[in-house]
Amino acid sequence: xxxxxxxxxxxRWFLLFNYMYLLFAxxxxxxxxxxxxxxxxxxxxxxxxxxxxxxxxxxTFEGYARVFENSxxxxxxxxxxxxALVGTAVNxxxxxxxxxxxxxxxxxxxxxxxxxxxxxxxxxxxxxxxYLLVKDLGMVNSMWALILPGxxxxxxxxxxxxxxxxxxxxxxxxxxxxxxxxxxxLFMKIVLPLSLPIIAVMALFYGVGHWNSYFSAMIxxxxxxxxxxxxxxxxxxVLQEMGSEMTGPVSGEVAxxxxxKADVAALVKYAVIIVSTLPVIAVYPFLQRYFVQGVMIxxxxx
Amino acid sequence: MRGLKRKWAIxxxxxxxxxxxxxxxSSSPSTSEQPEAGSATGSNVNKEGFxxxxxxxxxxxxxKDAGMKNWNEMPVIQEMEKLTGIKFDFRNAPLDSFDTKxxxxxxxxxxxxxxxxxxxxxxxEVRYGGQGVLVPLEDLxxxxxxxxxKILDENxxxxxxxxxxxxxxxxxxxxxxxxxxxxxxxxxxxxxLKALNMDKIPETTEExxxxxxxxxxxxxxxxxxxDEIPFSSVKLDDVRMFMLGWWGIYGEVIYxxxxxxxNYTPMQEGYKGYLTFLNxxxxxxxxxxxxxxxxxxxxxxxxxxxxxxxxxxxxPYFTLGGDPNPEDEMMKPLKSxxxxxxxxxxxxxxxxxxxxxxxxxxxxxxxxRWIDYLYSYEGAVLFDLGPEGMLWKYTDKDxxxxxxxxxxxxxxxxxxxxxxxxxxxxxxxxxxxxxxxxKTDYDEFLIKENEEKLLPYAKVPYPLVxxxxxxxxxxxxxxxxxxxxxxxxxAKFVIGQExxxxxxxxxxxxxxxxxxxIEEIYQAAYDRWNQNQ
Numbered sequence: 001x002x003x004x005x006x007x008x009x010x011x012r013w014f015l016l017f018n019y020m021y022l023l024f025a026x027x028x029x030x031x032x033x034x035x036x037x038x039x040x041x042x043x044x045x046x047x048x049x050x051x052x053x054x055x056x057x058x059x060t061f062e063g064y065a066r067v068f069e070n071s072x073x074x075x076x077x078x079x080x081x082x083x084a085l086v087g088t089a090v091n092x093x094x095x096x097x098x099x100x101x102x103x104x105x106x107x108x109x110x111x112x113x114x115x116x117x118x119x120x121x122x123x124x125x126x127x128x129x130x131y132l133l134v135k136d137l138g139m140v141n142s143m144w145a146l147i148l149p150g151x152x153x154x155x156x157x158x159x160x161x162x163x164x165x166x167x168x169x170x171x172x173x174x175x176x177x178x179x180x181x182x183x184x185x186l187f188m189k190i191v192l193p194l195s196l197p198i199i200a201v202m203a204l205f206y207g208v209g210h211w212n213s214y215f216s217a218m219i220x221x222x223x224x225x226x227x228x229x230x231x232x233x234x235x236x237x238v239l240q241e242m243g244s245e246m247t248g249p250v251s252g253e254v255a256x257x258x259x260x261k262a263d264v265a266a267l268v269k270y271a272v273i274i275v276s277t278l279p280v281i282a283v284y285p286f287l288q289r290y291f292v293q294g295v296m297i298x299x300x301x302x
Numbered sequence: 303m304r305g306l307k308r309k310w311a312i313x314x315x316x317x318x319x320x321x322x323x324x325x326x327x328s329s330s331p332s333t334s335e336q337p338e339a340g341s342a343t344g345s346n347v348n349k350e351g352f353x354x355x356x357x358x359x360x361x362x363x364x365x366k367d368a369g370m371k372n373w374n375e376m377p378v379i380q381e382m383e384k385l386t387g388i389k390f391d392f393r394n395a396p397l398d399s400f401d402t403k404x405x406x407x408x409x410x411x412x413x414x415x416x417x418x419x420x421x422x423x424x425x426x427e428v429r430y431g432g433q434g435v436l437v438p439l440e441d442l443x444x445x446x447x448x449x450x451x452k453i454l455d456e457n458x459x460x461x462x463x464x465x466x467x468x469x470x471x472x473x474x475x476x477x478x479x480x481x482x483x484x485x486x487x488x489x490x491x492x493x494x495l496k497a498l499n500m501d502k503i504p505e506t507t508e509e510x511x512x513x514x515x516x517x518x519x520x521x522x523x524x525x526x527x528x529d530e531i532p533f534s535s536v537k538l539d540d541v542r543m544f545m546l547g548w549w550g551i552y553g554e555v556i557y558x559x560x561x562x563x564x565n566y567t568p569m570q571e572g573y574k575g576y577l578t579f580l581n582x583x584x585x586x587x588x589x590x591x592x593x594x595x596x597x598x599x600x601x602x603x604x605x606x607x608x609x610x611x612x613x614x615x616x617x618p619y620f621t622l623g624g625d626p627n628p629e630d631e632m633m634k635p636l637k638s639x640x641x642x643x644x645x646x647x648x649x650x651x652x653x654x655x656x657x658x659x660x661x662x663x664x665x666x667x668x669x670x671r672w673i674d675y676l677y678s679y680e681g682a683v684l685f686d687l688g689p690e691g692m693l694w695k696y697t698d699k700d701x702x703x704x705x706x707x708x709x710x711x712x713x714x715x716x717x718x719x720x721x722x723x724x725x726x727x728x729x730x731x732x733x734x735x736x737x738x739x740x741k742t743d744y745d746e747f748l749i750k751e752n753e754e755k756l757l758p759y760a761k762v763p764y765p766l767v768x769x770x771x772x773x774x775x776x777x778x779x780x781x782x783x784x785x786x787x788x789x790x791x792x793a794k795f796v797i798g799q800e801x802x803x804x805x806x807x808x809x810x811x812x813x814x815x816x817x818x819x820i821e822e823i824y825q826a827a828y829d830r831w832n833q834n835q
């Protein structure tokens with residue numbers, strides 16, 4: 001873009017370094033992505049020997065073929081989508097009203113509730129008590145064990161509360177009240193439609209969180225048919241390491257089984273990584289405009 | 303500001319108080335829930351014959367799961383249920399997260415009725431057995447498990463090895479008295495042997511050295527490049543035990559020699575010989591420079607590229623690719639400058655902690671009869687091979703001779719959908735008759751190789767003993783520092799960063815860190831074990 005003022009020597013140096021720096025950053029971010037894509041369609045032999053380092057070598061789609069015929073991966077996929085959708089819906093259902101209520105200056109006990117919320121950020125029950133609680137609530141081996149215990153993230157509530165505080169002016173609330181609007185209606189009809197950016201951001205935060213989580217699934221689920229995708233992925237990836245790290249006496253049969261699994265894992269692992277991250281990458285551009293908007297709101301309006 | 307602070311303090315105090323109260327409240331019901339050890343269902347159990355129970359019962363089982371198929375849908379499990387009347391609800395966990403889940407289950411008090419293929423450690427048996435979580439099995443064995451009782455009576459050393467210091471048996475093992483390999487042995491690349499006209503494989507470390515030197519210089523893979531890597535390993539973990547045998551050492555950490563003296567391996571003279579030899583291979587370029595950085599995966603890809611001459615794996619074709627073939631010979635343990643070499647540390651023949659019953663089990667008698675079936679010939683056939691007609695059928699039932707039934711696709715993968723006994727260490731006994739008629743040529747080759755090359759030098763490095771809780775604690779404290787130190791020094795000695803002239807200083811340092819104390823503790827446990835004869 002031609003600029004009105006001629007650039008000084010210093011400016012040009014600055015520009016040069018700027019581009020070099022950006023190029024460097026681009027390479028660092030892009031390389032792993034390209035590597036994984038290339039690895040997913042290369043012969044695993046070249047990948048593990050390090051001969052394939054950027055462009056695919058010995059192109060084969062065997063990995064993808066294996067992924068597409070593996071019913072476990074698809075069951076996991078289906079489960080993850082269900083958990084992510086239901087989970088995110090529950091998260092928003094809890095987070096939005098809580099954040100809005102806490103943002104209102106006329107909310108009685110606001111400080112007290114905020115304080116109680118904050119305590120949970122610093123003190124947790126720990127693994128075993130949490131497990132016992134979930135068990136006694138009868139949620140072990142059900143999807144609710146993955147969704148309800150983490151339904152409200154205090155961190156996200158604080159972010160959303162700050163958004164409400166800074167973008168929904170008190171005057172708006174007063175004007176609505178003068179026209180006879182109830183609090184519930186105010187929240188549903190006025191505040192929520194004005195808060196699409198924060199809803200999108202929260203949905204993304206929570207959604208990605210659900211998509212990537214495996215730990216609660218590992219702890220609470222007992223049935224493979226209920227495992228989310230990440231759990232399946234983890235099984236494939238971790239198993240490959242286990243064969244070589246076994247200590248103590250080993251039986252031939254176990255070694256055989258692990259070796260078989262390792263072979264399959266070498267073939268499919270990069271394909272699985274791509275298949276499992278694709279949806280998140282695909283959704284991101286559509287939500288990104290809300291991010292931009294969210295940043296602008298505070299800065300331009302002034 | 304100060305008011306705010308005070309408010310905070312009050313909130314914090316209350317929330318902590320609540321959490322303390324909550325913890326107290328939740329602990330009381332779980333203790334009162336424990337069922338009485340004696341069982342009311344005793345009358346439901348038949349002491350002999352099948353079904354085991356008159357009224358069907360359902361128990362929960364926690365098992366390590368290779369994830370090949372839902373266990374409820376496996377023909378073996380369904381057959382067992384039909385036969386015994388005992389149904390299981392599975393609370394399985396995959397191989398990679400089983401240990402996490404097992405710890406959680408023990409810590410939370412939410413026990414399954416039985417553990418299957420749980421690989422309980424000796425520490426877990428001693429601790430949870432002592433706390434009464436695991437049920438003592440010896441009386442149940444006498445009453446309800448004729449097969450197990452027979453095995454234990456015939457093999458007193460097995461009974462000795464599974465009896466904890468308090469005199470009780472808390473878990474049942476997998477027994478495989480024909481097992482030889484502690485871990486995969488080392489192999490030659492058969493193609494290289496042929497290319498270099500080796501009609502006799504090396505018998506001493508010097509001969510091996512000469513062979514490796516030739517591999518490096520004479521291009522046995524015939525591609526015109528000097529890309530051969532005579533010897534490769536993954537951080538030496540895969541080869542250490544096998545190679546130590548060349549210098550008269552049976553085990554990696556601890557072993558008892560022929561005079562019943564327990565030794566801590568890293569301070570032995572033989573260990574120095576092992577380091578010296580590897581250092582020589584390293585200096586002369588006969589050892590993979592990536593030994594200490596590569597993964598198993600990377601090593602295997604070198605094998606598939608036909609670059610390796612000797613390596614360790616369970617079967618050579620895992621590393622070299624292709625089909626099982628007897629051309630790739632097993633290495634013979636080599637004679638070195640140490641007298642009494644070579645030796646070979648052999649598999650102890652049983653794996654402990656494969657099966658246990660917890661105190662939440664309402665029908666321990668019926669459970670014992672169920673598991674006892676797995677130690678009979680019929681049970682072993684069912685669980686290891688699946689029901690007749692799927693993978694195999696009898697040609698001579700009286701003599702237990704079988705033949706294979708052809709299946710489409712991979713046999714092992716098909717077997718994994720029939721029976722839970724795949725990829726895990728399951729309770730039971732390996733019976734020679736089980737595989738009768740089903741052995742492949744490759745199986746026969748392995749048996750022959752074991753008999754000729756390993757068994758003449760083989761001894762179990764250290765018996766399966768139980769340490770007391772205090773001993774376990776002390777050992778783990780000492781070893782947490784020592785293991786790291788030893789491993790670091792091993793690498794430094796091999797690559798020459800630490801000259802071997804510093805050996806004495808190294809041994810001094812180990813002694814300072816408690817190497818001799820480790821010997822003492824294991825010696826005491828070993829003597830106890832020996833006295834129990």
